[in-house]
Structure formats: C-alpha cells, structure tokens
Amino acid sequence: MTELLIQGALSGLLIGGVYGLIALGLNLVFGTMRVINFAQGTLLMLAMFMAYWLHVLTGLHPYLSPLVTVPVLFGLGYAIQVMLITPLLAREKAREPMSVLLMTLGLAILLENLALMLFRADYKTVQVGETNAVWFLGDYIVSVSRFWALVALLATVTALWAFLHHTDLGRAIRAVGQDRQVARLLGINDRVIYNYAFGISTALMGIAAAALVPFYYTHPAVGTSFLLKAFVIVILGGLGSMPGAALGGLAVGAIEGVIGIWTQAAVAQILLFAVFVGMLFFRPAGLLGVERK
Amino acid sequence: MRIEERRIAIVLGLSVALLFALFPPAARALLSDHAYWIQIYIWILFFAMCATAWNIIGGFAGQYSFGHAAFLGIGAYTSTLLYLNLGISPWLGMIAGGIVAALAGAVISYPCFRLRGAFFSLATIAFAEMLRVGGELTDSVFGILINGARGLVIPPVGDNLSALQFRDKESYAYVIYGLLLLTLAVAFAVKHSRLGYYLAAIGDDEDAVKSLGTDTARVKLVALLVSAFFTALAGSFYAQSVLFITPTRTVSLDLSVQMVIMAVLGGLGSVFGPLLGAIILVPVGELTRAALGGSTIQGAHLIVYGALLMLVVRFVPRGIEGPVRQGCCRLVGLIAHALHGPAPLRPAAVNAPIMQLPEGRGALGLRAAAAGGAQPLSLSNVTLSFGGAVGVKQVTIEVRPGEVVGLIGPNGSGKTTIFNLVTGFLAPQSGSIHFAGRSIVGLPPHRINLLGIARTFQIVRPFISMTVTENVMVAALPRCATLSTARTEAQRCLAFVGLSHRLDTIADGLSTGERKRLELARSLATRPRLLLMDEVMGGLDQRSLPGMVELVRRIRLEGISLLIIEHNLKVITDVAERLVMLHLGEKIQDGPPIDVVSNPTVIDIYVGGTAALR
Numbered sequence: 001m002t003e004l005l006i007q008g009a010l011s012g013l014l015i016g017g018v019y020g021l022i023a024l025g026l027n028l029v030f031g032t033m034r035v036i037n038f039a040q041g042t043l044l045m046l047a048m049f050m051a052y053w054l055h056v057l058t059g060l061h062p063y064l065s066p067l068v069t070v071p072v073l074f075g076l077g078y079a080i081q082v083m084l085i086t087p088l089l090a091r092e093k094a095r096e097p098m099s100v101l102l103m104t105l106g107l108a109i110l111l112e113n114l115a116l117m118l119f120r121a122d123y124k125t126v127q128v129g130e131t132n133a134v135w136f137l138g139d140y141i142v143s144v145s146r147f148w149a150l151v152a153l154l155a156t157v158t159a160l161w162a163f164l165h166h167t168d169l170g171r172a173i174r175a176v177g178q179d180r181q182v183a184r185l186l187g188i189n190d191r192v193i194y195n196y197a198f199g200i201s202t203a204l205m206g207i208a209a210a211a212l213v214p215f216y217y218t219h220p221a222v223g224t225s226f227l228l229k230a231f232v233i234v235i236l237g238g239l240g241s242m243p244g245a246a247l248g249g250l251a252v253g254a255i256e257g258v259i260g261i262w263t264q265a266a267v268a269q270i271l272l273f274a275v276f277v278g279m280l281f282f283r284p285a286g287l288l289g290v291e292r293k
Numbered sequence: 294m295r296i297e298e299r300r301i302a303i304v305l306g307l308s309v310a311l312l313f314a315l316f317p318p319a320a321r322a323l324l325s326d327h328a329y330w331i332q333i334y335i336w337i338l339f340f341a342m343c344a345t346a347w348n349i350i351g352g353f354a355g356q357y358s359f360g361h362a363a364f365l366g367i368g369a370y371t372s373t374l375l376y377l378n379l380g381i382s383p384w385l386g387m388i389a390g391g392i393v394a395a396l397a398g399a400v401i402s403y404p405c406f407r408l409r410g411a412f413f414s415l416a417t418i419a420f421a422e423m424l425r426v427g428g429e430l431t432d433s434v435f436g437i438l439i440n441g442a443r444g445l446v447i448p449p450v451g452d453n454l455s456a457l458q459f460r461d462k463e464s465y466a467y468v469i470y471g472l473l474l475l476t477l478a479v480a481f482a483v484k485h486s487r488l489g490y491y492l493a494a495i496g497d498d499e500d501a502v503k504s505l506g507t508d509t510a511r512v513k514l515v516a517l518l519v520s521a522f523f524t525a526l527a528g529s530f531y532a533q534s535v536l537f538i539t540p541t542r543t544v545s546l547d548l549s550v551q552m553v554i555m556a557v558l559g560g561l562g563s564v565f566g567p568l569l570g571a572i573i574l575v576p577v578g579e580l581t582r583a584a585l586g587g588s589t590i591q592g593a594h595l596i597v598y599g600a601l602l603m604l605v606v607r608f609v610p611r612g613i614e615g616p617v618r619q620g621c622c623r624l625v626g627l628i629a630h631a632l633h634g635p636a637p638l639r640p641a642a643v644n645a646p647i648m649q650l651p652e653g654r655g656a657l658g659l660r661a662a663a664a665g666g667a668q669p670l671s672l673s674n675v676t677l678s679f680g681g682a683v684g685v686k687q688v689t690i691e692v693r694p695g696e697v698v699g700l701i702g703p704n705g706s707g708k709t710t711i712f713n714l715v716t717g718f719l720a721p722q723s724g725s726i727h728f729a730g731r732s733i734v735g736l737p738p739h740r741i742n743l744l745g746i747a748r749t750f751q752i753v754r755p756f757i758s759m760t761v762t763e764n765v766m767v768a769a770l771p772r773c774a775t776l777s778t779a780r781t782e783a784q785r786c787l788a789f790v791g792l793s794h795r796l797d798t799i800a801d802g803l804s805t806g807e808r809k810r811l812e813l814a815r816s817l818a819t820r821p822r823l824l825l826m827d828e829v830m831g832g833l834d835q836r837s838l839p840g841m842v843e844l845v846r847r848i849r850l851e852g853i854s855l856l857i858i859e860h861n862l863k864v865i866t867d868v869a870e871r872l873v874m875l876h877l878g879e880k881i882q883d884g885p886p887i888d889v890v891s892n893p894t895v896i897d898i899y900v901g902g903t904a905a906l907r
Contacts, residue, residue, distance in 0.1 A: 036411045087607060096410040098357060102557060103606045105550065110599030113592035117585065220592075224546070228422065231415055266426050273419040273426075280416050281404045 004261050007140050012257020013250050014146035017153035018216075020249025021208035022226050023233040024157060024242060025201040031240035032177040032197040033089070035097060038104040039080075041227025042111045043202050047073055047209035048218045049119060055126050055213070062126055062213040063148070069206035077202025080107070081195045089194070108223070115220035123217040130214050149211035150250075156207055157246040160200075164242070173197050177240065232276040301625045302618065306565075313338075313470065317463040331462040335534065337575040338469040339527060343548075344555035344567030345476045346523035349483055350516045351553065352561035355496030356406075357414045359549050360421030361524050364394040366428070366543035368525025369532035373445050374437060376456070383457040387529035394525030395518040402514050409499075421544055428540030444539030447532065457533040465534050472530060473568070476523045481564045483519060487770045487779075490759075492516055493562060494767040497756035504716055504750075505768040506742035506819050524552075547595075554602050560612025562758070569614050574598060611758075657789050657817060657851050669693045670746070670823055670854070675714060675724035683878040684710040687724070690856075690873055690880065692823060697855045699869035699886065701862065703898060706875040708858045709751055712825050715856075716748050717741040728823070743771070747821035751828050751858070753808040755800035755815075761787060762796045764811055768818035786814040790844060806837040813844065823854045830861055842868060862899070866890055874898075 022044055029037045050072070051065040060068070084107065088099045125131075133144040164170035175183040176193045184190055216222075233252050237244025252272060259268035316334055320327040347361050371393045372386030381389075405416045429442040439445065450456050452464075459465055483489050491512045494502045502509050532538045542548075552567075555574055560566025578594025585593040605612065670692040677684040685707040692698045700708050713719040715726060717738040726734050733741050756764050765783035766776070773779035787793055790810040795803065803811060809829050816824055830841055845868055849855060859865040865872065866886040874882035874889055876898050882889045889895055 036415070084603065084607070091610070098355070098410055099606050099610055101357065101411050101414065102553070103603055105553075106599045106602030106606060108599070109550070109554075109595050110603065113595040113599065116592045117596065228418070231418075235415075264430065266430050269426050270423050270430075273423045276419050277404055277416055280408055280412055280419075 003139060005258050008257040008259075008261035009254045010137075010140055010257070011143065011146065012253040012255065012260070014143065014150050014253070015257075016250040016253020017146070017150035018208055018212050018249075019226070019229050019233055019252055020153045020246040021156060021204060021211065022230040023237065023245035023249050024153075024160060025204040025208075026230050026234050027237075027240060027242065027245045028160075028173075028197055028201040028204070030234065032173055033085075033097075033100075033194055035085070035089075035100045036104075036231075037198075037201070038101060038227070039108040039111065040104075040201070040205070040230060041223025041225075042108040043073070043077070043223070044205040044208055044212075044226055045115060045218075045220060045223035046076075046111065047205040048213055048216075048222060049115065050206075051209045051213045052124055052126060052218045055128075061128060062210050063130075065210045065213075066206045069209065070203045073206045074199040074203040078195050078199035080202070081198035085198065086191060086194065108227075112220055112223060119220060121220065123219050125217050126213050128214050143215065145211075145215040149215075152207055152211040153246055153249065156204065157242055160204075161242055169193075169196060229272070232272045235276055235279045298622050301622045305621055305625070310474070317466040321463065328462055331466055333576060333579055335462065335466050335469055336579075337571050338466070338473045339530065339534075340551065340555055340575055341568040341571035342469065342473045342476050342527045342530075343524055343552045344559070344571055345473070345480050345564075346520050346527065347552040348556045348561065348563075348567045349480055349520040349523075350492075350513065351520070352556050352563070352566070353484060353489060353496065354492040354513055354516055355561070356513060356517075357410075357553065358417040358520075359414045359546070359553065360417030360419075361520075361552050362544050362546070362548040363417075363421040363424045364398065364521040364524035365528035365531065365548065366424065366538075366540060367394040367397055368528025369538045369543045370428075370439065370445075370528075371525070372529035373447055373532045373538060374439070376447065377445065378437060382455045383529055383533050384455065387457075387526050390529050391522035391525040394521040394528075398517045398521035399514065402510075402517050406510055406513050406517075418546065418549075421546065421549060425540045425544035428544060442539060442541060444537060444542070447536040449536060458536070469530055469534075472526055476526075477564065477568065479519065479523065483516070484564050487776060488512060488515060490763060490767050490770060490776075493759055493763070494756045496562065497758055498754045500718065500738070501750065501754045501756070501815075502767060503738040504718075504742055504748055505815060506739050506771040507767070508737070508739045551598065554598050556612075558601060558605050558612060560614030563612060563614040566612045566614035569617060570612075573613075574601070577601075657785065669696075670715065670726075670728045670856070672711070672715070672726050673724055675711075675721045675726060677710065677714060677719060677721050683707075684719075685714070685875070686878045688875070688878070688880050690883075692854050692856050694822070694854055695852055696871065697849055697857065697869045699865040699872045700856060700858045700875065701860070701865060701872055701889075701899075702875035705877075707878040708875055709827060710878075711875070712748055712827055712856075712858070715741075715825060716746060739771075742819055742821075745820070745822035746825065747816035747819045747823070748825040749809070749812040749816055749827055749829055751831070753805070753812050755803065755808050755811050757801040758799065760797050760799055761792060761803070761811055764800050765814050765818045768815040772820060783814075783818055786818045787811075789817065789847070790814045791840070805832050806834075806841070809833070809841070810844070813848070817848070817851075821853055823856065824848065826855065826857045826859075828858050828860065830859055830864055838864070862890055 022040060026037060026040050029035060047069055050069045051062045054060045054065050054068060055062055084103055085100055088103060089097055092099060130145040130148065135142045135144060135147070164174055172183070172188045172193050173196065175186070175188060176190045180190050229252060233248035234245060236251065237248025255272065256265065256268045259265070259271065317331050320330045320334070324330055343361070343365065347358065350356050351358050368387070368390035371390035372383045375381040375386040375389060376383050401420050405413055408416050428439065431439055432441045433439060450458055452458070452460050457468070491502060491507050495509050495512065499509050528543060531543065555570035556567045557570070558574060559568065559570030577597055581597045582593045609616065672688060672690045675688045676686050688707070688711065690711070700711065702708055710719065714721055717733070717736050717740070720735060725732055728746060729744055733744065756767065762780060762783050765786050766779045769779040769782040773782055784793070784796060787796060790813050792807060792810050792814060795807060800808070800811060813829065829845070830838060833841055842864060845855070857865065857869060869886055871884065872882070872886045872889040873880060874895055882892055882895055
C-alpha cells in the first residue's frame with residue numbers, strides 16, 4: 001500500500017509541474033496588477049490547441065511548439081491587456097478593479113465556447129515518442145512525458161526568477177507590483193509594464209501547453225479545471241510568490257495523486273477547495289507570500 | 294420632472310407586468326408552436342428571478358458571488374427530498390429550501406465576508422464546487438437517498454396543484470410569474486430601505502461605512518440571507534418544472550456565471566436590471582443556439598453571453614437599465630408633447646456661490662450630545678509595529694472634552710496609524726486606549742463610532758455612486774428611526790458644511806474641496822463627541838482654505854473635541870489649543886502650539902536644519 005501511495009504521489013508530483021506553470025502565469029498578473037485573470041485557463045486551452053494543430057498539420061513535436069506559440073501568445077496577451085484591460089484600469093483606478101474580473105470572465109466564456117464550436121467537443125490527443133514511454137526508478141514508474149513537464153516547470157520558474165531579479169524589465173515589473181505610484185515617480189511607465197506582464201503570463205501558457213499536450217487530452221473545456229486548481233495553488237503558495245506557485249503546484253499534484261490512489265480523485269477536489277477556503281481565511285498571504293498591509 | 298419621471302416609470306412598469314401576464318394565453322391563441330415560446334418565456338422569468346435574487350447581494354452591495362447556483366441546488370434538493378420522502382407539498386418544501394439555503398448562506402458568510410473583492414468571488418466558487426462534487430459523490434445522507442451524480446427523478450402525477458405539477462406550460466408560466474413578482478417586490482423593498490442605503494455604500498467603500506457606525510458584516514449577512522432564500526425558491530421551481538435534478542445541473546458554475554452576466558448586463562444595483570438582462574439574454578441565447586446548429590453545440594449561446602459581458606463591462610459598466618429607462622421616459626415625454634403640447638419648463642437648478650455657512654453658533658445643535666460625556670480620549674503607551682517597521686511606539690496622547698489638539702509630524706511619523714488605532718481599524722500590540730470612561734481596544738470600528746468618535750479619511754472616500762444627500766444619510770441612518778428623518782438630518786449637516794447646493798449631485802462629480810466638506814458632513818451626521826480629521830485642509834487651494842478653517846472653528850463651537858492631523862503649521866497653530874508632534878512613531882513634543890513650533894528639534898525635523906537658521 002505504501003508503495004502504491006508513493007507511486008501516486010510521484011505521478012501527481014510530476015503533473016503538478018503543469019499546475020505550477022499555470023499558477024505562475026496567474027501569479028505574475030496578480031503580483032503586478034492585483035487582478036485575477038479568469039481567462040488564464042482558457043488561454044492555456046488555446047495554447048494547447050495551437051500545439052496540437054502544429055503537430056497535426058506540420059508534424060512539429062509539441063516540445064518544439066513554444067518556438068511558435070510563445071511569441072504568438074505573448075502578442076495575444078499584450079493585445080488583450082492593451083485593448084480590454086487597460087481602459088478598465090484607467091476607469092477604476094480608485095478601487096479594486098472588479099470589472100477586470102468580469103472582463104476576463106467574459107473573455108474566457110467567449111473563447112471557450114468559440115473553441116467548442118470550431119474544434120468540437122471530442123478529446124484530441126497527440127501521440128509522440130514520450131507519450132507512453134516510462135522509466136523505472138527502482139520499483140517506481142516514471143512517465144517520461146510527465147517528467148519533462150516537471151523539468152519545464154523548474155526551468156521556467158528559474159528563468160522567470162532570474163528575469164524578474166536580474167533584468168531591467170523584470171525589476172520594473174516587480175517595482176510596479178510593489179508600489180505602482182513610487183515606480184511611476186521613478187520614471188517607469190506602469191501601463192507598458194502591465195502589458196509586458198500580461199504578455200509574459202500568456203506566453204507561459206505556451207510552455208505549459210507544450211508539456212501537457214503529449215500526455216493530456218486537448219479539449220475546449222480543459223482550461224476550467226486547471227484554472228480552479230491554479231487558484232488553489234496561488235492562494236496556497238502565496239499571491240505574488242513565484243517559488244510559492246511552483247511548490248504549490250507540486251504539492252497539489254502530489255496530494256491529488258495520493259488521494260487518487262486511496263479513494264476517488266473527486267475527494268481530492270473537495271479537500272483542495274477546503275484547504276483553499278481555509279487558507280483564504282487564516283493566511284490569505286499564502287505559505288510563502290508576504291503579508292501586505 | 295422627477296415626479297413626472299416616476300409616474301412614467303410606474304405606468305411603464307405596470308404595462309410591462311400586464312404584457313407579461315398576458316403573454317402565455319396570447320401565445321397559445323396566436324402561435325402554432327406556443328409550447329416552445331412559453332417554455333422560453335418560463336426560462337426568461339426563471340433566470341430573471343435568479344439574477345434578481347443574486348443582485349441583492351451581488352449588485353446592491355458589490356459582493357460578486359460566483360457560487361449562487363449552490364443555493365439554487367439546495368432549494369431544488371430540499372423541496373424534492375421533502376416531497377419524495379415525506380410527501381410534503383413542494384409549495385411548503387420551497388419555503389423550507391429557502392430557509393435551508395439561507396442557513397447555508399449564514400454558515401459560509403462567516404469565512405467569505407472576511408474576504409474582499411475577487412477573494413470573496415473565489416471563495417464562493419470554492420464552496421459551490423465543494424457542494425457539487427460532494428453531491429455527485431454522495432449516494433445517501435443519513436439514510437436519505439440522494440443518488441449522487443445520477444440525480445433524482447420526481448415521478449409525474451399529472452395536473453396537481455399541491456404537487457406543483459401541471460401538464461400545460463401556462464400553469465408553470467404563472468407560477469414563475471408570481472415568484473418573480475415577489476422577488477422583484479422584495480428587491481425593491483430592500484433597495485429603498487435603510488438596508489439598501491447601507492448596501493450601496495458598502496459597494497462603494499466598506500471601511501467608510503464601518504467608520505460611520507454600521508455593522509457591515511450584519512448588513513451583508515442579511516442581504517445574503519434574502520438573496521439565498523429567493524435563489525433557492527427558484528431552485529425548487531426548477532426541480533418541479535424539469536422533474537429531474539442532479540448536482541451537476543443545479544450547482545453548476547455555468548449557472549452561477551449566467552446569473553452574474555444577466556445582472557451585470559441589466560445593471561448591478563438596479564432592481565429591474567436583472568429582469569432586463571434576462572429578457573435580452575435568454576432569447577438571444579436561444580436564437581444563437583438555433584442559428585448555430587441547435588443541440589450539437591452546447592455552448593453556442595455562451596459565445597454571445599461572453600461577448601455581451603465584455604461589451605457591457607467596457608462600454609456600459611452600470612448596465613443598460615439606466616439608459617433604457619431614460620430612453621423610455623424621453624419617448625413617453627415626446628409622445629406626451631405631441632399630444633398635449635410642450636411640458637412646462639423646469640426651473641433651472643440654482644447654483645449657489647462656492648459656499649455659504651449658516652449663521653449662528655451651534656447651528657447643528659450638537660452641543661448637548663457632545664457634552665454628554667466629560668471623559669477624555671486617552672491613549673497610553675500605545676505601540677504597534679508592522680513586521681519590522683515601527684508604526685507607533687509608546688505613544689501617550691490625551692484629548693480632553695472640548696479641546697482641539699493638532700497632531701503634526703513628517704510623513705511616516707505615525708499620525709494616520711494613531712487614527713486607525715483610535716477608530717478600531719488597527720489594534721495596538723500593547724498599551725491602552727480609553728474613551729468616555731471605557732477601554733475601546735478591540736471594539737470594531739462601527740461600535741467605536743457609536744460611542745461618539747467619528748473620523749475623516751486622508752484620501753477622501755465618498756460613496757461615489759450615491760448622491761451627496763445619500764452619502765450623509767448613510768451616516769445618519771444608524772441614529773434615525775426613519776429614512777425621512779435621516780434625510781432631514783443629512784440636509785441639515787450638509788447645510789452646515791455649505792453643500793446645500795449639491796444635494797442631488799452624484800458624489801463622484803464633486804471637487805476635492807467639496808468632497809472634504811462632504812466627508813465632514815458625513816462625520817457630523819454621526820453626532821460625534823470627538824472628531825478625528827485627517828488633513829481636511831490638504832489639497833485645497835488658497836481660495837477655499839479660509840472657508841475650511843472657518844468650518845473647523847464652527848465644528849469646534851458645537852462642543853466637539855477635535856484631533857486634527859495637519860501639515861499646514863500656520864493653520865494648525867491658529868486652530869489648535871495644543872499640538873502633539875510625532876516623529877518616527879514616537880511622541881517628541883506635546884504642548885501649546887507656539888512652544889511646539891518654536892522648539893528647535895521640531896523645526897529641525899520639520900523643515901530641515903538650514904531652514905531653522907533663517
């Protein structure tokens with residue numbers, strides 16, 4: 001039984017890599033703009049369809065799809081921010097921009113159902129070398145494609161961390177997140193920073209999709225379940241904390257994996273939401289987040 | 294004109310209600326596929342009812358719940374289980390369902406209402422999803438069969454009023470018509486009661502409402518209970534009209550989101566907005582579904598919903614109810630004009646000069662209230678630090694009854710922190726705060742206000758979507774028996790601060806100086822014994838400054854003790870009887886103004902060493 005549970009935790013941990021990537025995107029936008037992007041899951045879904053169709057039409061391996069999808073998604077995210085969100089932020093600068101929540105919700109509903117109309121509701125899968133390949137780690141089985149998802153998360157979170165701490169643009173993004181007014185006084189154009197943050201956050205979905213497509217089905221509604229998990233992860237790991245998002249993703253994956261072995265996977269869902277509400281209530285800054293006044 | 298508009302609105306409303314009442318028989322008489330149209334009619338009214346109920350907490354108070362389908366599910370399951378197991382009529386089961394849903398709302402309100410904005414929304418999603426997944430996994434509770442994800446079927450019994458089942462669609466149509474009317478009536482009553490004023494103000498700025506003496510948690514709870522109750526009634530109706538319920542269909546995120554969309558489209562905070570939203574969205578969704586290939590695409594109507602939501606949020610953020618109502622009134626006006634000739638001209642609004650203060654001392658008559666307690670405000674050894682940073686350290690301040698004390702110090706010296714401590718927005722880590730002979734540490738902001746301490750905020754916080762009078766009414770209501778006495782009281786306070794010419798202006802349109810006066814009027818309406826003013830002179834131009842100084846003097850003449858944060862040393866030495874100087878969270882001076890401002894340390898800290906030499 002113990003071995004089975006460890007196996008479950010291991011498999012869960014590996015898919016947690018994907019959860020972590022989505023949470024990273026959500027966190028980047030929240031960390032800079034204090035805005036929750038309800039369309040994050042839908043953007044992941046778009047990215048997955050891009051990777052899927054690139055593979056089907058050109059034979060491009062999903063792992064190479066970010067070469068195409070990341071720039072395209074960055075542009076899309078940048079455009080969404082400029083056209084849809086900036087006007088709302090300008091209007092509601094005095095209080096929490098709740099209309100952005102509604103705007104991204106509208107966008108999510110629109111895109112998801114457009115995808116449903118265009119791509120239909122069947123489950124699409126991609127078969128590549130990694131899809132069914134496994135490695136053996138002692139007595140345990142490691143799915144190769146899931147392993148690469150974990151690697152993708154670790155590489156991305158490291159790169160993002162380095163970007164945020166060691167480049168001018170990255171520092172500007174952090175500065176705007178910490179204190180928009182002061183950052184403006186220092187000559188940072190906060191609107192442009194927001195555009196970049198949303199662009200990067202969307203581009204990250206290209207990486208998540210590349211990791212996901214080889215072993216997960218692609219479907220118009222795939223975004224919602226990932227989004228709900230990403231909310232849990234972001235609250236668990238700490239709003240605005242990049243390492244928190246990564247670790248939270250792995251933790252949620254592992255918990256799901258263990259509970260999935262032990263009883264039904266749906267029980268894990270209830271438990272995660274319970275943890276989520278508990279965290280919101282007792283420590284809204286998350287395990288690794290910084291308390292803000 | 295206002296009365297004219299109201300009359301038009303009543304006539305319009307009654308005609309719409311009548312039209313809706315006549316629709317089912319008219320459809321049967323005139324349309325060959327009347328069953329289809331009556332079904333759409335039922336869906337419109339059903340969604341309108343859900344969205345109207347949602348709006349009571351979501352729109353009126355700006356608490357966007359994304360989990361309201363949970364209440365719908367609770368209603369549907371309660372009435373169905375009572376009927377299936379005990380044979381209780383769904384009419385009674387419906388009420389039971391409403392009560393159970395309200396209880397559930399009370400339980401989740403405790404954790405959820407501590408959260409603000411988007412976090413509240415996320416928590417409501419979490420609760421609804423827990424309920425849905427839990428329901429799908431559970432086959433029976435305490436021996437009562439609920440059948441998990443397979444759901445429950447209500448056996449058809451033909452036409453039976455007490456079982457709330459009918460063979461024809463019209464009967465269902467009339468049931469939902471009645472339920473919707475009831476919900477609209479309740480929403481209307483809430484909107485136009487004191488609860489409605491509090492909810493609207495909470496939607497704009499909850500902290501400000503607390504500081505004016507209202508227990509916002511209780512207000513939101515009451516609104517949530519009402520909202521949950523009526524959503525559950527709609528749920529029972531749903532169960533009876535479909536005769537088959539599952540957790541997946543009733544407690545669905547999609548359903549919750551559709552309630553939100555209809556309310557947003559029609560108008561958050563408007564009584565009839567959600568109805569309008571449903572009247573537009575349900576048929577549009579139906580047409581899209583038909584046009585895009587019927588049942589093969591489940592979400593076709595959602596494409597339109599999503600797009601419309603985005604458009605409304607971007608271009609008509611307050612919803613279409615307002616513009617539509619105005620349009621109708623104008624149209625009726627035009628028709629009336631054509632029939633009866635021109636309407637009499639409205640007298641132009643009188644634009645008073647910048648401000649006129651009423652003559653005479655004690656114009657507000659607060660002296661008696663203010664004199665009620667001869668006890669001072671005293672802070673002793675109060676300390677609070679934020680993480681590593683010192684907020685205030687070992688601060689001891691006393692404000693005696695009737696005294697005017699100025700609180701000065703550079704930015705970050707802890708002045709506003711003192712205000713937040715005294716008004717209950719922060720709690721000290723050590724030290725004590727006493728007012729009117731009792732400790733006020735740990736009391737919530739509204740209780741402290743009710744004891745007689747009012748405040749203004751450094752960055753003014755008017756309720757921007759309400760009129761000037763309504764702003765002040767929110768402050769007066771906790772102490773007034775009726776809305777009309779609160780209105781009179783508000784107008785008196787507004788006259789006192791010189792805003793009588795702005796009574797019906799939406800607060801968002803006020804200038805900075807007017808906003809500061811509005812905030813003072815709001816504070817005064819709480820009949821304070823002690824008023825904390827946070828930089829009421831700040832940001833005023835030279836022309837408005839003397840007027841504000843005069844106003845402060847008059848407030849003082851009302852017998853109210855004042856603790857004033859002010860950077861303008863000339864003004865504060867003029868107004869205050871004593872100055873307290875803070876620096877880096879510590880009190881470094883306390884004495885007569887002239888002594889404090891001529892103290893070398895104070896000058897050094899305030900204007901820098903070199904300036905002191907001049």
